[in-house]
Amino acid sequence: xxxxxxxxxxxxxxxxxxxxxxxxxxxxxxxxxxxxxxxxxxxxxxxxxxxxxxxxxxxxxxxxxxxxxxxxxxxxxxxxxxxxxxxxxxxxxxxxxxxxxxxxxxxxxxxxxxxxxxxxxxxxxxxxxxxxxxxxxxxxxxxxxxxxxxxxxxxxxxxxxxxxxxxxxxxxxxxxxxxxxxxxxxxxxxxxxxxxxxxxxxxxxxxxxxxxxxxxxxxxxxxxxxxxxxxxxxxxxxxxxxxxxxxxxxxxxxxxxxxxxxxxxxxxxxxxxxxxxxxxxxxxxxxxxxxxxxxxxxxxxxxxxxxxxxxxxxxxxxxxxxxxxxxxxxxxxxxxxxxxxxxxxxxxxxxxxxxxxxxxxxxxxxxxxxxxxxxxxxxxxxxxxxxxxxxxxxxxxxxxxxxxxxxxxxxxxxxxxxxxxxxxxxxxxxxxxxxxxxxxxxxxxxxxxxxxxxxxxxxxxxxxxxxxxxxxxxxxxxxxxxxxxxxxxxxxxxxxxxxxxxxxxxxxxxxxxxxxxxxxxxxxxxxxxxxxxxxxxxxxxxxxxxxxxxxxxxxxxxxxxxxxxxxxxxxxxxxxxxxxxxxxxxxxxxxxxxxxxxxxxxxxxxxxxxxxxxxxxxxxxxxxxxxxxxxxxxxxxxxxxxxxxxxxxxxxxxxxxxxxxxxxxxxxxxxxxxxxxxxxxxxxxxxxxxxxxxxxxxxxxxxxxxxxxxxxxxxxxxxxxxxxxxxxxxxxxxxxxxxxxxxxxxxxxxxxxxxxxxxxxxxxxxxxxxxxxxxxxxxxxxxxxxxxxxxxxxxxxxxxxxxxxxxxxxxxxxxxxxxxxxxxxxxxxxxxxxxxxxxxxxxxxxxxxxxxxxxxxxxxxxxxxxxxxxxxxxxxxxxxxxxxxx
Numbered sequence: 001x002x003x004x005x006x007x008x009x010x011x012x013x014x015x016x017x018x019x020x021x022x023x024x025x026x027x028x029x030x031x032x033x034x035x036x037x038x039x040x041x042x043x044x045x046x047x048x049x050x051x052x053x054x055x056x057x058x059x060x061x062x063x064x065x066x067x068x069x070x071x072x073x074x075x076x077x078x079x080x081x082x083x084x085x086x087x088x089x090x091x092x093x094x095x096x097x098x099x100x101x102x103x104x105x106x107x108x109x110x111x112x113x114x115x116x117x118x119x120x121x122x123x124x125x126x127x128x129x130x131x132x133x134x135x136x137x138x139x140x141x142x143x144x145x146x147x148x149x150x151x152x153x154x155x156x157x158x159x160x161x162x163x164x165x166x167x168x169x170x171x172x173x174x175x176x177x178x179x180x181x182x183x184x185x186x187x188x189x190x191x192x193x194x195x196x197x198x199x200x201x202x203x204x205x206x207x208x209x210x211x212x213x214x215x216x217x218x219x220x221x222x223x224x225x226x227x228x229x230x231x232x233x234x235x236x237x238x239x240x241x242x243x244x245x246x247x248x249x250x251x252x253x254x255x256x257x258x259x260x261x262x263x264x265x266x267x268x269x270x271x272x273x274x275x276x277x278x279x280x281x282x283x284x285x286x287x288x289x290x291x292x293x294x295x296x297x298x299x300x301x302x303x304x305x306x307x308x309x310x311x312x313x314x315x316x317x318x319x320x321x322x323x324x325x326x327x328x329x330x331x332x333x334x335x336x337x338x339x340x341x342x343x344x345x346x347x348x349x350x351x352x353x354x355x356x357x358x359x360x361x362x363x364x365x366x367x368x369x370x371x372x373x374x375x376x377x378x379x380x381x382x383x384x385x386x387x388x389x390x391x392x393x394x395x396x397x398x399x400x401x402x403x404x405x406x407x408x409x410x411x412x413x414x415x416x417x418x419x420x421x422x423x424x425x426x427x428x429x430x431x432x433x434x435x436x437x438x439x440x441x442x443x444x445x446x447x448x449x450x451x452x453x454x455x456x457x458x459x460x461x462x463x464x465x466x467x468x469x470x471x472x473x474x475x476x477x478x479x480x481x482x483x484x485x486x487x488x489x490x491x492x493x494x495x496x497x498x499x500x501x502x503x504x505x506x507x508x509x510x511x512x513x514x515x516x517x518x519x520x521x522x523x524x525x526x527x528x529x530x531x532x533x534x535x536x537x538x539x540x541x542x543x544x545x546x547x548x549x550x551x552x553x554x555x556x557x558x559x560x561x562x563x564x565x566x567x568x569x570x571x572x573x574x575x576x577x578x579x580x581x582x583x584x585x586x587x588x589x590x591x592x593x594x595x596x597x598x599x600x601x602x603x604x605x606x607x608x609x610x611x612x613x614x615x616x617x618x619x620x621x622x623x624x625x626x627x628x629x630x631x632x633x634x635x636x637x638x639x640x641x642x643x644x645x646x647x648x649x650x651x652x653x654x655x656x657x658x659x660x661x662x663x664x665x666x667x668x669x670x671x672x673x674x675x676x677x678x679x680x681x682x683x684x685x686x687x688x689x690x691x692x693x694x695x696x697x698x699x700x701x702x703x704x705x706x707x708x709x710x711x712x713x714x715x716x717x718x719x720x721x722x723x724x725x726x727x728x729x730x731x732x733x734x735x736x737x738x739x740x741x742x743x744x745x746x747x748x749x750x751x752x753x754x755x756x757x758x759x760x761x762x763x764x765x766x767x768x769x770x771x772x773x774x775x776x777x778x779x780x781x782x783x784x785x786x787x788x789x790x791x792x793x794x795x796x797x798x799x800x801x802x803x804x805x806x807x808x809x810x811x812x813x814x815x816x817x818x819x820x821x822x823x824x825x826x827x828x829x830x831x832x833x834x835x836x837x838x839x840x841x842x843x844x845x846x847x848x849x850x851x852x853x854x855x856x857x858x859x860x861x862x863x864x865x866x867x868x869x870x871x872x873x874x875x876x877x878x879x880x881x882x883x884x885x886x
C-alpha cells in the first residue's frame with residue numbers, strides 16, 4: 001500500500017505489479033502447499049509482541065485507528081473510520097469490514113485501517129499474520145509496514161514493506177481464470193514520481209484461494225535481507241544491492257541488483273544514492289487495512305468495483321498478528337533464517353531489485369556505442385514504457401533488420417531504447433550499463449538514428465526525442481525531432497536521418513556520463529495508430545583507434561611472455577602453416593599445470609596490466625587453438641581462464657562456451673566478449689593473465705598451439721580516410737616532393753622491381769631539409785589511429801654526405817610548424833642508421849610523436865634529411881611513405 005502517489009503514477013505502479021505475475025524473473029511461483037508442512041518459526045525466534053484478538057474489543061493500547069477519506073493516495077473509494085461496524089472482534093477474530101457508505105457520504109465505502117505507530121515499532125524480526133482475505137472486484141486488503149519516523153525522507157525514501165497485498169480475489173476472467181494471487185513488495189528509492197519498487201507474486205495452487213480459508217503470511221526481516229512466506233513456504237527473497245569494484249576501488253557495477261536509497265546527507269546536504277541496508281534498517285510499524293478500489297484494483301481483472309461484492313459487507317478476517325525477535329542476534333536479525341534451496345537464486349525465489357547501477361568513473365577515453373545496427377546491443381532493449389506492446393525486429397527492404405514500434409491508443413506511452421536491465425521482462429532483460437558519453441563531446445559527439453514513419457498517428461502530433469541518465473536522473477526533456485541538425489519533421493514512408501550533437505543535449509539538461517534511455521515517440525497521449533521503424537541508432541564521435549593488447553601474433557609480445565605456471569616446461573615458438581606462420585606451442589608433462597600468457601613481473605612480463613574498461617561494451621578476448629596431440633585423459637575439458645590485478649578476480653570457462661570443441665590437427669577460433677566476462681565477475685581494468693589449457697590435472701601428454709591471441713575491439717576499425725600513403729610510385733594528391741631551402745627539384749627515378757618509382761633527393765652546398773609537403777590549406781588528421789598508428793617509410797642512401805659524421809634525421813610538423821618533432825633515424829623502431837645501397841625501413845609510432853608534442857590532427861610536413869648544414873653531397877631515395885595502422 002503506497003502512502004502517497006498520483007493517480008497516473010499509482011496506476012503505473014499497479015500495472016508493473018501485475019506485470020510481475022506474467023513477465024519478469026519467474027515472478028509467479030506455484031507450489032503444492034500439501035507438500036509443505038506449515039510450522040512455527042525455528043526455535044531461535046522469540047515472540048516479543050502479539051495480538052490474538054481474544055478480547056471483547058480492539059486493544060487501543062496496541063492499535064491506532066486511522067481516520068481519513070484521503071483514499072490512501074491511490075484514489076481509493078473508502079473513508080477509514082473507528083466505527084465498530086468497520087472493525088470489531090468476534091469469536092477471537094479481528095474483522096475489518098468494507099461497507100457501502102450512507103448516501104451523500106464523501107466516499108462510497110467505509111472501512112478501517114489499524115496501525116501500531118509509536119505503540120509497537122520494530123527493526124528486524126519475523127512478522128506473521130494468520131488471516132482469511134476478502135474477495136470481489138475492487139477489494140484490496142493489506143498487511144504492511146511503514147517507517148516510524150521517515151528518517152531518510154518522504155515516501156518512498158524511507159521505505160515501505162508490503163508483507164501481503166491482494167486485489168480482486170475470486171474475480172473470474174473471460175477465460176475462466178480465477179484471481180488467486182498475493183503479492184509481497186518493497187517500495188524505496190527516489191522521491192515520487194521517480195520512486196522504485198520490486199516484488200513477487202505468489203499464485204495459490206489450482207482449487208485454492210486465499211479468500212476461502214485462513215493462511216499464514218509472514219516476512220523474515222534481517223539486516224540486508226527480507227523474505228516472504230505463505231504457510232511456511234518461502235516464495236520471495238529481496239536483498240540490499242552489492243557493488244562491484246574494479247582494481248582501483250572504483251564502483252563499476254552491481255554484483256546483485258537489489259534495493260537502494262536516495263537521501264540528503266546530513267553533513268553536506270547533498271542528495272546521494274546509497275547501495276546499502278538503507279532504508280530498511282530503521283524502525284517500522286505495522287498496518288492492517290482493507291481498501292476499496294483505487295488505481296490498482298480498478299485497472300486490472302474485470303476493472304472497476306463490483307458493488308454487489310460489498311453490498312452486505314466484505315470482511316478481512318485476522319486470527320492473529322505476531323512479532324518475533326531473533327534471539328541469537330537481535331541487533332541484525334541474523335541467525336534465525338527459515339530458508340530452502342533456491343531462496344537465493346534469481347531463477348527461483350530471489351527478486352532482482354530496481355537499484356540503479358553505479359555510474360563507472362569516466363576513464364576519459366572516448367568510445368562509441370551502437371545501440372542498434374541490425375541487432376540490439378546486448379545491454380540495451382527496445383522498449384515500450386506504458387503502452388503494452390512489444391517492439392519487434394523486422395526486415396525492411398531498404399535497411400535490413402530494423403526495430404518496429406507501434407502505439408495502440410492515446411492512454412500515453414513513450415518508446416525507444418533502454419539499458420535499465422532490472423525493469424523489464426526476461427525476454428528483453430539486458431545488463432544495466434549506463435553509457436558515459438562525456439568524452440565524446442570533444443570529438444564531435446552525437447546521437448544519431450534513422451527513422452521511417454510507416455503509419456502516422458491518428459491526430460496531429462509533434463515527434464520527440466528524450467534522453468535520460470542515471471535511472472531517472474537528469475534528462476533533456478522533450479526535444480522536437482526538427483531541432484536536429486537536419487531540421488526536418490518525419491515524412492510518412494521515407495527514411496530520414498536525425499542527428500543531435502551531445503553538446504546540444506547537454507545544454508538541454510542531460511548528464512552525459514550515464515545515458516541509459518533514448519526515446520523517440522509522438523507527444524504523450526497523441527500517438528494512437530502510429531507505426532514507425534528505427535535503424536542505426538548510436539551515440540558516437542570521431543574517434544581514434546581503441547586500445548588493444550596483442551598477446552601473440554607471428555611472435556610473442558615480450559610484455560606478455562608465454563608461460564607455464566607449474567609444469568616446469570618452456571613454451572616455444574613453432575612454425576605452422578602459411579596462414580598462421582609462427583605460433584606459440586605448449587606441451588604438458590606429468591605435473592599438473594596451466595599455460596598461457598602472463599604480464600606479471602613474476603613471470604618475466606612487464607608488470608603492466610591491460611585496462612580494457614574503455615572497450616568493455618564491444619571488446620573481446622580472441623585466440624586460435626590447434627591441438628597437435630590430445631591429452632592422455634579422454635575426458636579432459638579444455639578451458640580458458642583470465643585473471644586480473646594479481647588474481648583478485650578471475651573467470652574460468654570451457655572453450656566450448658566460445659566456439660567448437662578442439663579437434664586434433666585443426667585450427668579453431670574462440671571469442672569471449674568482455675561484457676560477458678565482466679558479468680561473470682571479472683575486473684577488466686587490470687587484466688594480467690590469459691590461460692588456455694586442459695582442465696587441471698587432466699592435460700598430461702597434450703601438445704597444442706595458440707595464435708592470433710589478442711584483447712581488442714573488433715568494431716574499432718579505423719574509418720576510411722584515416723590512413724594516408726604520402727608516396728608510393730608518386731606523391732599523394734595535394735602532396736609534393738619538396739626541397740625546403742636548397743633550390744633543387746627532387747626527381748622520381750625508377751629503382752628495383754620491388755620499389756618501382758621512388759622519390760630522389762640531392763643536396764648541394766646550401767643547407768636544406770627535404771621530404772614531402774602538403775598543399776596550402778591541406779593537412780592530415782591521424783587522431784583516429786593514434787593508439788596503434790605509425791609513420792613509416794623506406795630509404796636507400798645512394799651517396800653519403802661529404803661530412804662523415806652527418807646524422808640522419810626524421811622531422812614531422814603540423815601546419816605552420818605550430819608543433820614539430822625531430823628525431824634521429826636510429827630512434828625508429830628498427831633502430832638502424834642508413835647503409836649505402838640498401839633499402840631500410842623506419843617506423844615511428846604516432847603515440848610517441850604525440851607524446852613528444854606533435855599535433856597529430858594537423859600533419860602537413862614529413863622530412864628525411866642529414867642534419868642541417870651537414871648534408872652536402874648526399875643523394876638518397878625514399879619510398880612507401882605512409883601514415884597508417886601497421
